Amino acid sequence: MTTDAPETRFSISNNPSYLYQAYFSYILEYKNGTQADGFFDLELLKKSLNILVRKHYKPVAGWFQAHNNSIDVVYYSDKFNDPPVTTQTLDMDYDTLSRHVHDCNVKLLVPAAPPAVVTFEDPDPDIPMIMVKVTYLESKKAVVLGVTYHHSLMDGTAFWTFMANWSALCKHLHEHGEIAEFDIPHPPTFEFPDISHFHNPSKTFEHPEYILVNPNQFSKRLQPGPEKIVETILEISVEQQQALRQQARDIGVSFTEILCAVLWKGVNSLRLELNPEIGSESSLYTCTVNSRTRAGVSNNLCASPVTIASREQTVAEIAALEVCDIAQLVHQAIGKCTGEYLSSSYRYLHHQFKQEQDDKCNGRAGKKVMCVFANSASVKCVIATSRTFPIYSTDFGFGTPEYVRPPYWPYDGSMRIWPTPLYDARSSNAPLHVYVCQPEYIDLSLSPLLAQFTKRNID
Numbered sequence: 001m002t003t004d005a006p007e008t009r010f011s012i013s014n015n016p017s018y019l020y021q022a023y024f025s026y027i028l029e030y031k032n033g034t035q036a037d038g039f040f041d042l043e044l045l046k047k048s049l050n051i052l053v054r055k056h057y058k059p060v061a062g063w064f065q066a067h068n069n070s071i072d073v074v075y076y077s078d079k080f081n082d083p084p085v086t087t088q089t090l091d092m093d094y095d096t097l098s099r100h101v102h103d104c105n106v107k108l109l110v111p112a113a114p115p116a117v118v119t120f121e122d123p124d125p126d127i128p129m130i131m132v133k134v135t136y137l138e139s140k141k142a143v144v145l146g147v148t149y150h151h152s153l154m155d156g157t158a159f160w161t162f163m164a165n166w167s168a169l170c171k172h173l174h175e176h177g178e179i180a181e182f183d184i185p186h187p188p189t190f191e192f193p194d195i196s197h198f199h200n201p202s203k204t205f206e207h208p209e210y211i212l213v214n215p216n217q218f219s220k221r222l223q224p225g226p227e228k229i230v231e232t233i234l235e236i237s238v239e240q241q242q243a244l245r246q247q248a249r250d251i252g253v254s255f256t257e258i259l260c261a262v263l264w265k266g267v268n269s270l271r272l273e274l275n276p277e278i279g280s281e282s283s284l285y286t287c288t289v290n291s292r293t294r295a296g297v298s299n300n301l302c303a304s305p306v307t308i309a310s311r312e313q314t315v316a317e318i319a320a321l322e323v324c325d326i327a328q329l330v331h332q333a334i335g336k337c338t339g340e341y342l343s344s345s346y347r348y349l350h351h352q353f354k355q356e357q358d359d360k361c362n363g364r365a366g367k368k369v370m371c372v373f374a375n376s377a378s379v380k381c382v383i384a385t386s387r388t389f390p391i392y393s394t395d396f397g398f399g400t401p402e403y404v405r406p407p408y409w410p411y412d413g414s415m416r417i418w419p420t421p422l423y424d425a426r427s428s429n430a431p432l433h434v435y436v437c438q439p440e441y442i443d444l445s446l447s448p449l450l451a452q453f454t455k456r457n458i459d
Contacts, residue, residue: 023113024159027405028145029101030398031094039398040143041174042087042134048170048396049132050082056188057162059153064127083130086111094141101144104408109135110146129153143398157290160389161186167394174397195346198339205336205344209286209308212352212367227439229410234434234444234453241428251324253331255428256385256417260287261327263415263434264381266449268318270442271379279316284377284413285330286310288384289337307345309333310372315379323449373413380413387417387432388425410437 032039053061061082090097100108111131130153133146149159165184172182236244241255248258268283289309311333318326352369359366373382391404406418414437422430434453436444445454 022151023148024151024407025106025110025113025146025148026159026407027101027104027106027109028147028394028401029098029403029405030143030145030396031402032141032143032398035140037140039140040134040136040145040396042085044170044174045132045134045396046085048173049085049166052162052166052169052184053082056165056184060130060162062129064129064150083132084111084128085132085134087134087136089136089138091138094137094139097135097137097142097144098403101403101405104405106146106408109133109144111148113148113150142402155288155290156384156386156389160386160391160394162188163394164390167396171395171397195339195343198343199347200340200343203340203344205341205348207345207348208312209310209345209372210348210352210369211372213370214365214367227412227441229412229437230440230442231408231410232436232438232444233455234436234450235455236432236434236453238428238430240452241432245428247324248327251327253327256387257330257334258323258327259417259434260285260330260381260383261323262449263383263436264330265318265321265323265326266444266447267381267413267436267438267442268315268379269449270444270447272315272319274442278378279314279319281315281378282312282376283315283318283379283381284310284312284373285333285381286371286373286383287330287334289334307337307342308371309337312372312377318379381415382411382413383415383417385417387419387423389419391419392421392423406435408435412437412439 030040111133113131114127130147130149132148135144135146137143147163154162165186165188168185169182172179236259244258244262245255248255251258264283264285272279287309289307311329313329321329349369352367356366356368373380386406392400394401394404401421403421406416414435416435418433418435419425420431420433423432424430433455438444444450
């Protein structure tokens with residue numbers, strides 16, 4: 001159907017860095033212990049998602065479209081595209097399905113998404129922002145939700161807020177039927193908060209978290225590299241977390257910062273031992289920092305002023321430092337991400353983006369801004385932490401998930417701190433997992449620091 005109805009645009013170009021021009025996928029596994037009929041009824045899932053995006057999250061109902069020199073989420077009143085939901089029913093036993101979830105079998109369990117970043121240069125960026133795939137078993141013993149979303153629209157906090165709202169609405173429909181009104185538990189906001197008031201012209205900052213690359217030498221596809229990457233799951237017990245927390249308190253850093261220091265030193269020292277020649281080369285730590293608190297923005301907002309913190313030393317320097325000293329380096333890197341720094345970061349990115357467009361218009365060879373972990377550091381520790389997200393609270397009316405699989409990014413140095421089902425970030429009452437990606441010849445169990453945590457590998 002086509003009409004002349006106007007359109008509404010929602011910009012997703014606040015951060016032109018390629019970091020946020022990629023898809024992420026999560027896999028949620030729900031066990032039907034009683035094999036009850038109506039477990040995750042498909043029409044109920046679709047209806048609740050439909051209500052959520054039409055009443056509260058209209059940008060999610062939109063699709064990509066190129067617009068001038070930016071990419072927009074476009075919501076048309078004459079082209080209203082709800083997030084597509086696909087389904088499959090497998091003749092498979094529960095244990096086999098669960099293994100596919102744990103091994104992150106995205107080809108089987110999540111909707112297909114473009115394998116590359118999306119830019120305004122693409123001839124046909126008409127693709128949805130979020131997609132859902134529901135997998136049922138013929139035995140009715142389990143249901144798996146595979147959800148793929150584009151990182152430019154939502155960061156991790158925003159995604160799990162969206163999932164909390166969807167599951168709460170679905171649960172209410174399941175328990176009460178039709179509803180006239182329902183207040184979702186979290187405010188749905190995609191508008192980026194105004195942080196211009198943090199700009200301080202008297203202060204200038206270097207931004208080592210970003211580098212400039214020649215676009216002619218950089219593929220828009222995210223390339224894992226020539227080496228086979230293996231993912232190792234580290235498990236940090238309750239007792240080990242308590243010891244790390246005490247160590248963090250003793251030196252005035254956070255639990256996350258001391259854990260990052262352990263991971264950075266453990267991987268760095270192991271790589272140096274295997275190849276002593278890299279001692280004078282670069283060892284890079286980066287992490288995503290949610291600067292809401294520093295920017296005075298409520299955590300309830302879905303829009304996220306996320307920036308990247310980074311610290312670079314030589315491989316030999318990190319190997320020689322104690323964990324507590326490295327934790328202070330991490331603390332300094334994260335601590336600099338104030339409101340002023342955040343404002344400066346976005347001004348820097350937009351300046352580079354504008355310069356890139358100007359160079360293109362005038363026939364000059366420009367440079368494209370990229371996240372620093374795209375460079376060729378000999379050791380990379382790229383941290384993403386999700387331990388405070390409401391991941392295991394997503395109850396659609398049929399109970400909480402047995403297991404939620406984080407995205408698998410097969411890139412050297414990628415590390416994700418991830419909660420287990422009973423984990424509470426405030427009390428550390430259950431084990432915590434860290435998913436670490438390294439080349440297959442790196443055996444983390446050989447690291448004196450990391451051997452105590454090593455659980456299993458996933459090829």
